[in-house]
Amino acid sequence: MLSFLIFLSSGLFLGWSLGANDASNIFGTAVGTKMVKFRTAAFISSIFVILGAVLGGDGAAQTLNKLGSVNSGAGAFMVGLAAAFSIYWMTKSKIPVSTSQAIVGAIIGWNLYSGKPTDLSIFSTIVGTWIFCPILSGIFAVAIYFMTRFIIIKTKIPLIRQDMYTRFGLILAGAFGAYALGANNIANVMGIFVTSNQFHAVTFFNFIELNAEQVLFLLGGIAISVGIFTYSKRIMMTVGNNICIISPLAAWVVVIAQSFVLFLFASQNFHLFLEQHGLPSIPLVPVSSSQAVIGAVIGIGLIKGGHGINWGLLGQIFIGWVATPVIAAGLCYISLFFLQNVFNLTVYY
Amino acid sequence: MFHIKFPMISQSRTLENKLDNFHDKIIDAAALFHRSIKFFLGENENQNECKAINKQIKHIEHEADQLRRDIENELYSRNLLPNLQADILQLIESLDKITNQIDDVIYKFYIEKPQIPNKFHNKLLDLCEQVADCVENMAIASRAFFKDKSVVRDYTHKVYIKEQESDSSYNDLKKAIFASDMDLANKLQLDLFVTEVTNIADIAEDCADELLIFTLKRDI
Numbered sequence: 001m002l003s004f005l006i007f008l009s010s011g012l013f014l015g016w017s018l019g020a021n022d023a024s025n026i027f028g029t030a031v032g033t034k035m036v037k038f039r040t041a042a043f044i045s046s047i048f049v050i051l052g053a054v055l056g057g058d059g060a061a062q063t064l065n066k067l068g069s070v071n072s073g074a075g076a077f078m079v080g081l082a083a084a085f086s087i088y089w090m091t092k093s094k095i096p097v098s099t100s101q102a103i104v105g106a107i108i109g110w111n112l113y114s115g116k117p118t119d120l121s122i123f124s125t126i127v128g129t130w131i132f133c134p135i136l137s138g139i140f141a142v143a144i145y146f147m148t149r150f151i152i153i154k155t156k157i158p159l160i161r162q163d164m165y166t167r168f169g170l171i172l173a174g175a176f177g178a179y180a181l182g183a184n185n186i187a188n189v190m191g192i193f194v195t196s197n198q199f200h201a202v203t204f205f206n207f208i209e210l211n212a213e214q215v216l217f218l219l220g221g222i223a224i225s226v227g228i229f230t231y232s233k234r235i236m237m238t239v240g241n242n243i244c245i246i247s248p249l250a251a252w253v254v255v256i257a258q259s260f261v262l263f264l265f266a267s268q269n270f271h272l273f274l275e276q277h278g279l280p281s282i283p284l285v286p287v288s289s290s291q292a293v294i295g296a297v298i299g300i301g302l303i304k305g306g307h308g309i310n311w312g313l314l315g316q317i318f319i320g321w322v323a324t325p326v327i328a329a330g331l332c333y334i335s336l337f338f339l340q341n342v343f344n345l346t347v348y349y
Numbered sequence: 350m351f352h353i354k355f356p357m358i359s360q361s362r363t364l365e366n367k368l369d370n371f372h373d374k375i376i377d378a379a380a381l382f383h384r385s386i387k388f389f390l391g392e393n394e395n396q397n398e399c400k401a402i403n404k405q406i407k408h409i410e411h412e413a414d415q416l417r418r419d420i421e422n423e424l425y426s427r428n429l430l431p432n433l434q435a436d437i438l439q440l441i442e443s444l445d446k447i448t449n450q451i452d453d454v455i456y457k458f459y460i461e462k463p464q465i466p467n468k469f470h471n472k473l474l475d476l477c478e479q480v481a482d483c484v485e486n487m488a489i490a491s492r493a494f495f496k497d498k499s500v501v502r503d504y505t506h507k508v509y510i511k512e513q514e515s516d517s518s519y520n521d522l523k524k525a526i527f528a529s530d531m532d533l534a535n536k537l538q539l540d541l542f543v544t545e546v547t548n549i550a551d552i553a554e555d556c557a558d559e560l561l562i563f564t565l566k567r568d569i
Contacts, residue, residue, distance in 0.1 A: 033431045149568075159495045159567070160361045160368075163430045247432050 004198040007073035010080030012223040015189040017087060018099050019049070019227020022185065024235040025258060025289040026177035029251030030170040031236040038233050044171065045178035046225035052182025052266075053190075053221035054214050059268040059284035060187035061194055061213070067122045068107035069195045075110055075347035076192040078339050082106040082332035083188075086324055095320045098288030099188040101130065105325030107192065109332025114348035125283045130321055133261055133287040134295025141257035141296035142303055148253055166248050173255040177289075180262035182221055187286040190220035250300055257299070258292035291317060364423050365495070367416055371441070372492040374413040378448045379484035381406055382455065382549075386477040389458045390470050403459040410452040417445045436563040443556045444491055447484055450549045457545065463538050469525065476518040476543065480550045483511035487553040490560055494567070501564045505557040515550040519543055 027041035070076045083102035090097035104126055111118045157165065199215040210218060246254065264270060265287045274281040294317060301309040336347045385402045420441055424434055465473065490504030526539050 034428050035431060153499065156497045156499075158365055159433075160365050160429065161358075164358070164361050 001198055004073050004196065007077035007196075008193060008219070010077045010084060011189050011193055011220060014080050014084045014087075014099065014103075015220045015223030016227035016231075017084060018185055018189055019224035019229075020231035021087075021091075021227075021235060022099070022181055022289045023049075023178070023224075023228040023232040025293045026181060026255055027170075027174045028236045029246065029248065029254070030167075030174060031233070033248055033251070035167050035248050036170055036174070038236065040171070041174060041236070042229050042232065044175050045181075046228050048175045048178035049182035049224050049228070050218065050221035052179035052184075053186035053217040053224070054182075054210065056179070056183030056266055056268070057186035057190075057217045057220075058213065059271065060184055060266050060286045061191040061217075063122065063126070063284050064103070064107065064187045064191035064286065065194055066119055067104065067126065068111045068116065068118065070107065070110055070192045071195045071349045072346050073193075073196045073198075074339055074345040075114070075336065076196050078335045078347060079103070079106040079110050079192045079332055080189075082109060082335050083328050086328040086331055089327065090320060090324055095316050095323065097320055097324055098130075098291055099185060100126075100286040100288050101321065101324040102328045103188045103192065103286070105328030106332040108325065109329035110336060110348070112329065113333050113336040116348070126285050129265060129283060129285045129287055130291070133265065134291045134298075134317075136264075137257050137261045137292040137295035138299030138302075140260050141253055141299040144253045144256055145250065145300050145303065148249065152249075162249070166252060169252045170248065170255070173252055173259060177255050177259035177262070180259045180266060181289055182224065184262040184266035184286055185289065186217050186220050186224075189223065190216050191286070246297060246300065253300065254293055254296040257296040258289055261292045261295075262287060262289055360427070364420065364429070367420050367423070368495055369492065371413060371416040371420060371444070372488045374409050374416065375444055375448055375488040375491075376485050378406065378409050378413070378451045379481040379488070381409065382451045382484075383477050383481040385455050386458070386546075387474060389462075390465060390473065399459050403455060406452050406455045410448045413445060413448045417441050433563070433567065436559075436566060440491060440494070440556065440559060440563060443552070443559060444488070446552050447487070447549060447556070450545070450552055451484070454542070454545050454549065457542065461538070463542055464535060465539060466529065466531065468529075469522065469539070472518060472522045472525065473543070473546075476515055476522060476546060479511050479515040479518060480546055480553075483508055483515060483550040483553045486511060487556050487560075490557060494560055494564060498564050498567055501560060505561055508553055508557040512550045512554040515547055519547040 023042070023045050026045055027036060030036040031038050031041050070079055080103075083099065083106040086102045086105065087097050087099060090102075104123075108118055108123070110116075152162065193216055194213060197212055197216050199212045201209065201211045202215055203209045264282050265285050268284065271281050271284055294314075298309060298314070301307075339345050340347045381402070385406065388398065388402060421438055424430065424437060428434075430437060486504045486507040490501050490508060493500045493504060522543050523540060526536050526543070529536070531539070
């Protein structure tokens with residue numbers, strides 16, 4: 001058990017960095033424009049990230065396991081660490097990076113090292129969602145933008161009251177966004193530990209029952225929360241105006257759009273609903289909240305004429321799509337070799 | 350511990366009322382300006398009534414100043430409309446300059462009591478009416494910015510029309526003043542008055558220019 005906890009540290013570190021970076025996608029503009037206080041944003045996002053992770057994190061985690069079922073604690077540790085270092089490296093190079101892409105790359109690195117086959121259909125589904133996610137987010141943002149604009153024009157809400165409603169809206173959207181982030185992205189943080197999980201089911205106060213996987217996700221959720229509280233403030237204060245200058249109301253549209261996208265890619269109930277009705281179902285895959293935000297902001301920017309969009313950043317995102325998984329896979333492969341041959345640890349069974 | 354910065358509905362309404370009152374003061378100032386010039390040009394002008402008018406405009410100007418400070422203070426202290434804060438403050442400051450200018454003109458009439466020949470009265474009253482209309486439309490346009498921005502353009506357009514009319518009246522009046530047989534000192538004094546009156550419409554026009562840009566920025 002102790003060794004498992006030590007191995008889990010890389011996942012917790014990954015969770016911490018996810019909280020530090022991705023909470024800014026949810027509350028960045030609200031906090032940056034001082035519409036919502038950081039403490040409020042951090043508290044709400046922490047609670048809802050944990051709820052999302054524990055209650056809705058299962059679906060996307062299963063998909064990652066289908067891609068590569070990392071069956072040893074030491075292997076999972078190195079997959080997590082390789083992903084974390086890739087993120088660190090890419091962030092230092094100022095390329096917008098996705099935890100999802102890093103972890104998928106690292107899992108493929110483990111598959112290659114352990115000689116396990118990579119399910120190409122799952123892999124292509126995941127890669128497809130990386131491209132589909134920002135596009136879908138952009139479409140949602142445009143639709144929500146027009147709806148909001150129509151309502152504002154029709155209802156003629158006075159400007160001061162509009163400001164108050166926007167604050168309420170940003171808090172609610174932030175809570176939903178945090179839940180969706182927890183549900184979708186916990187797979188990135190803890191998904192690799194599911195197979196080697198040594199936790200047991202627990203019951204809190206005789207009525208809250210968590211299975212072993214949910215306990216794992218709870219720890220991951222707490223790690224994300226710690227990341228939010230300790231390191232996300234600086235990023236929140238600078239985010240929001242990077243791609244295109246947006247108003248608080250447009251920021252609300254962006255948060256709602258990206259939250260919907262993350263939720264769709266994590267919701268098992270919606271997935272089942274679509275399947276039962278013979279509709280093409282949305283795969284349960286961890287997607288990048290940063291890229292969903294970028295898609296939404298670009299969607300709004302385009303309908304405003306596309307003048308204020310920083311197109312250079314789009315090129316960087318494209319580089320990130322290719323470079324992040326490749327770097328993570330290479331790093332993971334080399335590190336597993338060292339872990340196995342220098343430290344004599346079993347990295348796969 | 351977790352203080353959510355939601356202004357309560359009543360607080361929002363209070364600020365909305367203050368904005369309404371501020372715009373009312375500008376409309377009041379414009380109406381009083383027109384009335385007071387009519388009165389100063391009248392034959393039965395008496396000192397006490399002149400004093401009362403001057404006091405009235407000072408009171409309106411003082412109340413507008415107080416409202417401006419309250420609005421600015423609330424916007425900053427409660428961090429309302431962070432993305433539009435600077436624009437709103439600029440708009441309120443610019444509108445306040447209108448009441449200040451009206452106050453200055455009335456005060457000058459009250460103190461200097463210029464001799465204005467009868468033949469200029471109608472032209473001067475026309476100019477004052479155009480200026481007062483210009484200011485009134487500006488106040489309505491600004492109010493619409495806070496309530497229904499779809500009509501802002503209608504009212505700013507009226508501001509521009511009235512400002513052009515006042516410019517035209519000013520030119521006619523200026524020509525007539527300098528073509529008259531008054532002393533040069535009187536001509537210069539009267540010209541200064543007319544210029545100061547026209548300046549009120551010019552300030553309103555500048556406000557309209559700013560307001561149109563702020564309205565474009567208000568789009569979500």
